[in-house]
Amino acid sequence: MRLLVTRPEPAAGATARRLMALGHEVIVDPMLRIVDTGAPLPGGPLHAIAFTSVNGVEALARHQDRATLPALPTFAVGRRTAAAAQTAGFTDVTDCAGDVATLAAALSRLPPGSRVLHAAGAERAGDLEGALAPHGVTLVLAVLYSSVPADALDPATVDALAAGRLDAVLHYSPRTAQAVLRAVDGANVSGPFRNLRHLCLSQAVAAPLLAFGARAEVAERPEEDALLTLL
Known part of the structure; x- marks a missing residue:
């Protein structure tokens, strides 16, 4: 298949390599750029770390004040996020194998009074703080990165869409x-883009595409392995 990958780098490149190894043709056109905020880490004692994305792992790993953090229990x-944490040097990593709800369930079993550092982005899904509060666990938010949307599609993507040289987008x-969606509208290729197969990691991801009128297919689990089975 001829596929378009729009996730940020470096994840886009890793996905493209997986897809090409499976025999697919791939165009990589990241629609978001990840930038560090430079925010300081919160003060006070910390008893664990929560990661909801690989970007959070990498942002914390780059932080100048991370020295004592890799030894903390990490959820x-x-x-994929667990693997990234282990690669970054976090030594006690629990893979919660799901979504924000399963992460919250694991963190809720920490002793009451625990303070959990959430290394996060400026845009977050779910209410992890609210889920933990009834259990006496405090989520300490550190917004360490933000995502900046691309101004436009790459010309190669526009050409491929206009010529019908794409089958699906992840x-x-x-x-x-x-x-x-904003970029395809700006490039006047909404029609060809709408007609592709749209393979989505979750229902929340699919929502704007369904509103756009696209054919959205949703992975059984919010994991890349499950997403790729849709191919």
């Missing part, structure tokens, strides 16, 4: 889906 939303986040 990751899913397999969508990993609502924000990326919204960014690519």
Whole structure:
């Protein structure tokens, strides 16, 4: 198949390599750019770390004040995020194998009074703080990165859409889906884009595409392995 990948780098490149190894043709056109905020880490004692994305792992790993953090119990939303945390040097990593709800369930079992650092982006899904509060666990938010939408599609993507040289596009986040919809509108290729197969990591990702009138297919689990089975 001829596929479009719009997630941010470096994740886009990793996905493209997986797809090409499976025999697909791939165009990579990231619709978001990840930038560090430079925000300081919160003060006070910390008893654990929560990661809801690979971007959060990488932003915390780059932070100048991370020195004592890798030894803390670390909870990751899913397999890929857990693997990234281990690669970044976090030594006690739990893969919560799901979504924000499964992450919250694991964190809720920490002792009451625990303070959990959430290394997060400026845009977040779910209410992790609210889910933990009844259990006496405090989520301490550190907004370490933000995502900047691309101004436009790459000319190669526009040409491929206009010429009918794409079959499907993979969508990993609502924000990326919204960014690519704005970009295809600006390039006047909404019609060809709408006619592609749209493979989505979750129902939340699919929502803006369904509103656009696209054929959105949703993975059984919010993991890349499940997304790729839709191919």
